[in-house]
Amino acid sequence: MGKVKHEKSNKKKKGMDLSDQILEDKSVRPPGRTKQKPNRHESDEEFVDEKLSRNILEQVRLQQEELEEEHGVSKTKKSQKMTKLSVGFERDSDEESDKSDSETYIEQSIDLNQDDEKALEQFMSKNPPAQRCLADIIMEKLTEKRTEIDTMMSDNDGMQVKDLDERVVEMYKNVRNILAVYRSGKLPKPFKIIPSLRNWEQVLHITRPENWTASAMYQGTRIFASNLNAKMAQRFFNLVLLPRVRDDIAQYKQLNYHLYMALRKALFKPAAFFKGILIPLCESNCTLREATIVGSILGKYSVPMLHAAAAMLKLAEMDYNGGTSIFLRTLLDKKYALPYRVIDSIVFHFLGFSSERRQLPVLWHQCFLTFVQRYKENISSEQKEALMDVLKVHSHPEISPDIRWELLNSKCRDEVKEEPMV
Known part of the structure; x- marks a missing residue:
């Protein structure tokens, strides 16, 4: 059986890293090397010459320095592989192994002696930076932004404004x-x-x-x-x-x-x-x-209904003036589907004039009429009776009869509707 011829490794392929070349060329021999044991079959003495070994260690050192400059990255898979390669090729082994043995040797863990450990420590950083993941960086940015916003808000609340530039x-x-x-x-x-x-x-x-x-x-x-x-x-x-x-x-x-x-x-x-x-x-x-x-x-x-309802609720609770009746009447004419709370508040607004002995303006009567015309069926029977009593205290010859008619000819919200006979 003839010997397997190995390609020479001193001719580097273009576009390939040094480590990839080494992994591809499992058997590396310098030119002019002669076999020391000619009687052994299918095995050659595998080692790296001094020049190539220095190149390997130089590449390891350069890659290690690049890794140390990154954010918290102390070691990657590639650096581990290069470390193993540098140690493996520096050691001169006299054992004969085939292609599978070489791959096993590279992938297995290596026991380092003191000299090897000292050599590798020279390429390692004594104070490696703390590792930071992407989540840590994002949280740091969010904290900075939150602090900036809080500072802006405190300046606005306290009116701590710096003097403006003259320009x-x-x-x-x-x-x-x-x-x-x-x-x-x-x-x-x-x-x-x-x-x-x-x-x-x-x-x-x-x-x-x-x-x-x-x-x-x-x-x-x-x-x-x-x-x-x-x-x-x-x-x-x-x-x-x-x-x-x-x-x-x-x-x-x-x-x-x-x-x-x-x-x-x-x-x-x-x-x-x-x-x-x-x-x-x-x-x-x-x-x-x-x-x-x-x-x-x-x-x-x-006008949005919610904003109009809130405004009517506030107007009904305020002290009365002519403008209140104008605004209430204008908003009531928009015929919103108002919540019962707003309707009850407007009812109490008119009931509050039961004890008023001063003559009310026409605007008040007009607002009262608009309310009963739009929401007469949204009041309760008790509220209807109370509003009828208000008409006895404050009456207008032309407007009050219409208000009374609207109240008498309306159904209240609490009245039960009779079901039709079958």
Whole structure:
């Protein structure tokens, strides 16, 4: 049987790593090597010459340094394989083995002597970095973001705002001059970014909103209603838009078209509109003219039921004034499917006037009539009797008969409907 010829390993294949070449060429012999034991069959003495051994160890060292630079990676499968290879080929073995023996030798664990251990320790880091998985990195980023948000919120709540740069103040003073004469066209870009600033109220104060033109107020309301959340939009409506609307009505006995459209845009944030404009307006004893103008916006445009129900519940519990009747009547005319809690609150609102001896305005009677027309079948029988008693105390010659007729010719919510005879 002839000997198996092995390919020479000193010719490196292109595109292959040194370790892959070694694994592929199981038998490596330097050129010019002669057989020391010619009588043995099918076996050759396998070893690595000094030059190739140095190259192997150099590659191991370079790969180990690359691994140490990574995040917490101290050892990979490839480095383990290279370590075993470097040790295995450094040891000169006189035993004869075939191809299967070589593979077994590489894959098995190797017992290292003291010299080998010292040599490998030179390539290992004495203080390896702590290993971090992807979950640890994500949690670290989330903690940093949460800390940043908490800091921003504490600054806003405590109004700990740093002094503005002089150049910023000067820029917004120029914006102030533009808004004081603005009629149409593009707005300054610094004005558009005010809602995105943490200290937007301080910057807005520099622009002097009380001096804005009506067109500028409309454009400003559009920007702030679109970019602020409900809480911040409520502050803008209450501190900027509402005073301007009331001043314009008081001075001109009517509302400017652009300011009217500003209120219309404010209604896109219904919660902020009711909390920032409607409720404060009623609490400050609004005039009938103001209530009529603001109420017309509620009557013309759509309002979500939940927000309207919450507003009616609040209005029914407030101290009475003429504006309360106007707003309640406007919202009742929208014919919402109101919860019983809201209906009961409105009933108690009218029952509260049983002990009132002053003459009530026509607006109150009109609101009373609108309520019984829309929700007469949603009240209980006890509430119906109580409302009839209120009509005995406060009566209007033209409106009260209609209210009484509506109550008498309606079924209550607690009445049991009779089943038809079979």
